[in-house]
Amino acid sequence: MVSLLAQTLEQQLRGIPLLAVGTTCPGGFTVIESILHWLANGVRQPVCIFNSGNAAAFIGKDGRLYTLRTVLNEDGLSELRLDAAKSDSQEWQLTDTPDVAAVTVAHTERCILVLDSKMELHVRQDDGTVQDSCLTEEVVNAVSGQTALVEAALPRPLGGRCVAQVACSDKHYLALTSDGVVHSCGSNTSGQLGLGHTDFILKLSPISLDKNGMNRFAIFVACGSEHSAVLCEQGTAITFGSSHDFRLGRRSETWVNPWPQALDMPGSARCVRLACGAKHTLFLTATGQLYGCGQNAQRQLSSAVSGCVTTTELPFSHENGLPVDIFCHPSLNVSVVLTKENRFFICGEAGSLFHTAGLIEHFLPYDRDAIMIENRIVFMKHSTSQVYIPGFNDPKVGTVELVAAQEAEEPEPDGAYASRLLERHLAVDSLRRLTHQALEGGSLTPQDVIKEYAGASVGPSPGVADAAKAKKFDSPTFSVHVGLDTIKVRSQYLWRLLESPCKGNVTRHEDGRYTVRIHKYSYEALLAYGQYLHEDRVDCRLIHETEADRRPEVAVELLELAEEYVDSTGLAEKCAQLVRRAATAGSLAQCVSSCLFLHRSALAVEVTKLRLCVDNACDIMQVVDACDLNDPQAQYIQDIVMNFAAGNATAIVKSDRFSSLDDALKSRLFVKLASMGLLKT
Numbered sequence: 001m002v003s004l005l006a007q008t009l010e011q012q013l014r015g016i017p018l019l020a021v022g023t024t025c026p027g028g029f030t031v032i033e034s035i036l037h038w039l040a041n042g043v044r045q046p047v048c049i050f051n052s053g054n055a056a057a058f059i060g061k062d063g064r065l066y067t068l069r070t071v072l073n074e075d076g077l078s079e080l081r082l083d084a085a086k087s088d089s090q091e092w093q094l095t096d097t098p099d100v101a102a103v104t105v106a107h108t109e110r111c112i113l114v115l116d117s118k119m120e121l122h123v124r125q126d127d128g129t130v131q132d133s134c135l136t137e138e139v140v141n142a143v144s145g146q147t148a149l150v151e152a153a154l155p156r157p158l159g160g161r162c163v164a165q166v167a168c169s170d171k172h173y174l175a176l177t178s179d180g181v182v183h184s185c186g187s188n189t190s191g192q193l194g195l196g197h198t199d200f201i202l203k204l205s206p207i208s209l210d211k212n213g214m215n216r217f218a219i220f221v222a223c224g225s226e227h228s229a230v231l232c233e234q235g236t237a238i239t240f241g242s243s244h245d246f247r248l249g250r251r252s253e254t255w256v257n258p259w260p261q262a263l264d265m266p267g268s269a270r271c272v273r274l275a276c277g278a279k280h281t282l283f284l285t286a287t288g289q290l291y292g293c294g295q296n297a298q299r300q301l302s303s304a305v306s307g308c309v310t311t312t313e314l315p316f317s318h319e320n321g322l323p324v325d326i327f328c329h330p331s332l333n334v335s336v337v338l339t340k341e342n343r344f345f346i347c348g349e350a351g352s353l354f355h356t357a358g359l360i361e362h363f364l365p366y367d368r369d370a371i372m373i374e375n376r377i378v379f380m381k382h383s384t385s386q387v388y389i390p391g392f393n394d395p396k397v398g399t400v401e402l403v404a405a406q407e408a409e410e411p412e413p414d415g416a417y418a419s420r421l422l423e424r425h426l427a428v429d430s431l432r433r434l435t436h437q438a439l440e441g442g443s444l445t446p447q448d449v450i451k452e453y454a455g456a457s458v459g460p461s462p463g464v465a466d467a468a469k470a471k472k473f474d475s476p477t478f479s480v481h482v483g484l485d486t487i488k489v490r491s492q493y494l495w496r497l498l499e500s501p502c503k504g505n506v507t508r509h510e511d512g513r514y515t516v517r518i519h520k521y522s523y524e525a526l527l528a529y530g531q532y533l534h535e536d537r538v539d540c541r542l543i544h545e546t547e548a549d550r551r552p553e554v555a556v557e558l559l560e561l562a563e564e565y566v567d568s569t570g571l572a573e574k575c576a577q578l579v580r581r582a583a584t585a586g587s588l589a590q591c592v593s594s595c596l597f598l599h600r601s602a603l604a605v606e607v608t609k610l611r612l613c614v615d616n617a618c619d620i621m622q623v624v625d626a627c628d629l630n631d632p633q634a635q636y637i638q639d640i641v642m643n644f645a646a647g648n649a650t651a652i653v654k655s656d657r658f659s660s661l662d663d664a665l666k667s668r669l670f671v672k673l674a675s676m677g678l679l680k681t
Contacts, residue, residue, distance in 0.1 A: 008368060008369050009035075009036060009039070009369045009370055009380065010032055010036060012368060012369070012370050012372055013032045013035060013036075013370075013372075014032065015372065016049065016053065016372065016375050017053065017375070018049065018053055018054065018055070018056055018068065018070070018080075018375070019031050019032055019035075019056065021080060023068060023080055023082055025060050025061070025062070025066060025082065026084075027060065027061060027062045029060065029061040029062070031047070031056070031058055031066075031068060033061060034046065034047075034058055034059060034060045034061040034066075035047050035058060035380075037061045038059050038061075039380060039381075043059065044104055045104045045105055045106070045377075045380070046058060046059045046105060047059070047105055047377065048105045048106055048107045048112075048377065049375055049376060049377055050107040050109075050170075051069065052375070053374070053375030053376075054069060054070040055067065055068065055069035055070070056068045056069070057105050057107055057112045057114075058105065059105060059114075060084075064084050065084065065105075065112075065114055065122075065124075066082060066083065066084050067082070067083050067084075067112065068080060068081070068082050069081055104165070104166055106166055106167070106168040106173065107126070107168060108126075108168050108169065108170060108171060108172065108173055108186060109126075109170050109171055110125065110126055110186070111123050111124060111125050111126050112124045112126055113166050113168065113173060113175075115163055115165070115166050119162040119163050119164065119178065120156055120158075120159075120162075120163065121156060121157060121158050121163040121166065121175055122155065122156055123155060123156075123157050124155075157185075157203070157204050158175060158177065158183065158204060161177045161178075161179075162177060162178035162179075163175050163176065163177055163178070164176050164177065164178050164219075165220065165221060166221075167221045167222050167223040167228075167276075168223055168330070169186075169192075169223040169224060169225055169226070169330035169331075170225070170330065170331060171186055171187035171225075171226075172184065172185065172186030172187050172188065172192050172193060172223060172228075173185055173186055173223060174207075174221040174222075174223055174228060174230075175204060175221075176218055176219075176220070176221045178399075179399060179512065180216070180217030180218050180219065180232075180233070180399075180483065180484075181206050181207075181218065182194070182206070182207045182209065182218045182221055182230055183204040183205060183206050183207065184201065184204065184205060184207055184228070185201050185202070185203065185204045185205065186200070186201065187200060188200055188201055188258070189226070189256075190226040190227065190241045190242035190255065190256050190257070190258075191240055191241050191242075191256050191257050191258025191259070192223070192224075192226050192227050192228050192240065192241030192242065193205070193207070193228070193258070194207040194228060194230075194240040194241070194258065194259070194260045195207060195258060196208075196258050196259055197258055198256060198258055207230075207260060208260070209230065209232065209238060209260055211262070216232040216233070216234075216236065216238070217232060217233045217483045217484065217486065218230050218231065218232050218233075219231055219232065219233055219483075220273065220274065222274050222275050222276040222281075222328075223276055223330050224241070224247060224276030224277060224278060224279070224280075224281065224328075224330050225278045225279065225330050225331065226241055226242040226244075227239060227240065227241030227242050227243075227247050227248060227276060227281070228240055228241050228276065229274045229275075229276050229281055230260065231271055231272075231273065231274050233483045233486045233534055234270070234486065234490075234534075235269075235270030235271045235272065235285075235286065236262050236263075236271070237249070237262065237263045237265065237271045237274055237283055238260045238261065238262050238263070239257075239260070239261065239263060239281065240257050240258060240259060240260045240261065241257060241258075242255055242256065242257070243255055243256075243257050244279070244295075245279045245280070245294045245295035246293055246294055246295075246308060246309045246310070247276075247279055247280055247281050247293060247294035247295065248261075248263075248281070248293070249263050249281055249283075249293035249294075249308075249310055249311040250263055250264075250310060251309065251310070263283075263311060265283065265285070265291065265311055266291070266311060266312075266313065269283075269285040269286075269287070269289060269291070270285060270286045271283050271284065271285055271286075272284055272285065272286050273325055273326055274326070275326045275327055275328040275335075276328055276330060277294070277300060277328035277329065277330065277332060277333055277334065277335065277348075278329075278330060278331055278332055278333050279294050279295040279300075279333060280292060280293065280294030280295055280296070280300050280301060280308075280328070280333065280335070281293050281294055281328075282314075282326045282328060282335055283311060283326075284323055284324075284325070284326045286537065288318065288322045288323050288324075289313055290313065290314045290316040290323055290326070290337065291311045291312060291313050291314060292305070292308055292311070292312060292314045292335065293308040293309070293310060293311045293312065294308060295333070296308065297333070298333035298334075298348050298349040298359055299347055299348055299349075299359045299360065299361045300328075300333045300334055300335045300347060300348030300349070301314055301335065301347075302314055302315060302316075302335075302347050302361060302362055302363060303361035303362065304362070314335075316337055316345070316363050317363075320337075320339060320343075320345055320363065320365070321339030321340055321341045321343060322339055322340040323337045323338070323339055323340075324338060324339060324340050325337075325338040326338070327371070327378055327379045328378070329373070329376055329378045331376060332348070332349065332373055332374070332376060332378070333348050333349045334346060334347070334348035334349055334350045334371075334373060334378065335347055335348050335363075336371055336378055336379060337363060338379075342381065343365060343367065344365065344366040344367070344368065344371060344379075345363040345364060345365055345366065346360060346363065346364060346366045346371065347360045347361065347362060347363045347364065348360060349373075350366075350371075350373055352373060352374070353366060353368075353371070353373065354366075369381045393480055393481050393482075393527070393530060393531070395479075395481045399481075399482075399483060399484040399512065399513050399514065400481070400482045400483070400484050400487055400494075400498070400513070400514045400515075400516060401479050401480070401481055401482075401513065401514065401515045401516065402479065402480040402481075402482060402516050402518055402526045402529075402530065403478070403479050403515060403516065403517045403518065404478050404479075404480070404518055404519070404521060404522060404523040404525075404526045415446045418446035418447075418449035418450055419446075434448065434449065435660075478523035478526075478527075480523070480526045480527050480529075480530045481530070482530045482533060482534070483534065484498075484514070486533050486534055487533065490533040490569055491533055491565060491567070492566070492568075493564075493565035493566055493567070494516070494565070497516065498514055498516070505517040505518070521557060521560075521561055522554070522557060524553075524554045524557075525554050525557040525558055525561060528554050528555075528558055529558060529561060529571075532558075532571055532574075537574075538555065538558065538571070538574045538575055538578055553587070553590070555575045555576075555578040555579045555582060556575070556579055556591060556594040556595065556598070558571065558575045559572055559575045559576065559579075559594075559595075559598050559600060560598050562575060563598065576600070576603050579591060579595075579603060579607060580603075580606060580607060580610065583607045583610065583611050584611060585611050585613050585615055585616050586615075586616070588607060588608065588611040588612065588616045588619070588620065589616055589619035589620055589622075589623050591604070591607050592604045592607065592608055592620060592623050592624070592637065593623045595607070596623075596624075596627050596631070596634055601631055601632075601633030601634060601637075602633060604633065604634075604637060605633055605636055605637055605640070608620060608637050608640055608641070609640065612640065612641065612644055614648055614651045614652060614655060615655070615657075617641055617644055617645050617648070617652055618645075618652065618655065618657035618658055618660070618661055619657060620637070620641045621638070621641050621642070621645065621661065621665055621669075622661060622662070622665065624637050624638045624641065625638070625662070625664075625665055642668070642669065642672050643672075645669055645672070646669070646672050646673055649669075649673055652669075
């Protein structure tokens with residue numbers, strides 16, 4: 001049964017005359033069948049239309065690259081010509097495997113670019129005007145005075161390097177390699193190659209994105225008609241090329257800007273995606289705000305704003321949904337927003353989509369599966385449930401792998417490990433269960449302590465790391481992928497660890513990547529830390545939890561990490577703020593215990609005042625009693641709890657937890673009640 005997605009896409013694809021003919025490939029399948037097949041398998045862009053809708057390049061259902069174009073025959077009549085491309089040494093073919101989702105087909109006026117499932121870039125020359133050593137040594141033959149593709153090689157201009165993404169205009173293109181370097185090639189009249197000059201470049205050349213002697217790590221690239229944009233790991237947007245209509249988002253004394261320059265976004269907003277149209281640029285921030293700059297004659301920035309000299313927030317209503325991606329086309333003046341609900345909103349010169357010749361002046365919903373304007377494909381959905389956004393924790397881009405919860409080479413003896421768990425303050429509930437177990441069974445073994453601790457809902461410091469170790473023999477190894485450039489900028493501790501000659505837990509691979517084994521912290525803590533380094537926000541939800549389920553355990557663990565890693569970026573304070581918000585009555589005891597252990601007594605006082613109640617007062621009394629009362633803040637917490645217990649004596653004494661209190665604590669409470677005249681004799 002053909003899916004609804006395939007049906008609607010097929011209808012839209014048949015609206016393009018070149019594809020509607022139904023040309024059959026040697027394997028017996030059509031162009032449209034091939035496109036639908038690869039979209040269903042997760043391929044992001046299996047086809048591109050070029051030459052004013054008279055030519056196309058696509059991945060056939062058999063995995064080969066095909067080109068289809070209208071040419072003149074000997075009688076001067078138009079006919080379609082279908083050709084297949086080959087690689088240097090053998091027939092080039094894609095495999096039908098999950099990793100094929102990396103495949104992208106793009107086109108400039110001179111060449112076809114294909115990014116395959118192995119992240120290799122192939123470039124095929126598409127006219128006979130230039131002998132390009134970068135693209136191919138072979139000049140394409142001419143048929144009846146018209147250029148037509150023939151069997152030709154697909155050379156790899158960046159052989160040996162993994163290419164994460166390509167972006168094209170009609171006259172230039174950018175290639176982003178997995179090590180965060182951007183390479184450019186093609187027309188450069190406005191400096192759109194970002195190489196510091198305006199010379200035409202035939203060979204892919206790396207762009208310098210240096211800042212203060214440190215190379216920025218790029219994660220996304222986009223091409224407009226005569227300008228380009230690069231997104232770096234820290235959320236920095238960099239633009240270069242023509243500044244006509246202020247499409248670069250910054251003021252410039254000249255229309256030609258060959259040097260890459262970072263933008264100052266309003267409110268220091270952090271970008272997560274950008275897109276370039278013919279004469280404008282869009283920026284999407286981590287908080288879902290949409291910004292734009294450039295020309296607005298076709299209302300591609302909506303009628304609510306005029307032409308934007310600098311980046312200006314666009315009025316995309318969040319009632320439409322949370323924006324997760326943005327799209328433009330380098331030859332069109334349109335803007336497209338994709339929301340979390342996988343729904344398109346569009347404005348600009350897209351009236352034909354709504355059966356009108358006018359402009360779309362506000363972002364209107366477009367409930368179709370592809371956006372195709374004037375035979376140009378802006379975007380096609382390959383899934384109705386998942387939106388792919390590359391960035392943090394992408395193993396294809398991140399060059400440093402942080403590995404959590406691996407098995408140690410020489411495990412600690414169970415007895416010593418159990419003793420250390422007890423010394424480092426198990427949660428109150430755990431201590432109570434162990435005590436009852438010992439009384440009932442007559443004994444308590446180290447395995448009982450380890451089992452209790454591994455299954456207890458306890459704070460991460462001093463608990464989560466040890467709990468992870470207790471489960472190390474049956475729990476999987478988790479990895480977090482972080483960019484090397486981000487570590488250089490944001491974590492001097494990790495950077496020194498990578499560079500240190502004494503790095504037993506660090507492995508550097510031949511391809512320049514690193515693996516760092518960190519056994520002390522949980523996967524959730526490392527994931528939150530990596531996300532903080534990349535995105536400057538702390539999101540401490542445990543795996544598979546929703547926002548409503550957020551708990552303070554990971555935030556408290558991050559406090560310990562921030563202390564150990566000598567963090568100077570403000571992580572500790574952000575974690576403290578999260579603990580204040582996320583601590584609940586049920587988790588208060590473990591939060592207070594962990595905060596006191598980390599010498600965060602002031603934070604322990606704050607959360608105690610916020611979350612102290614009858615149900616947890618006895619637990620807090622027991623936690624504080626086990627601490628060093630020479631700490632004035634710990635003494636202060638004890639006074640707060642004792643005064644609260646005295647004020648709610650009846651409810652406290654009747655509670656189930658009161659019976660499990662130590663006799664010394666009970667005596668202290670009764671003395672307090674007597675001193676307040678609340679006990680009758």
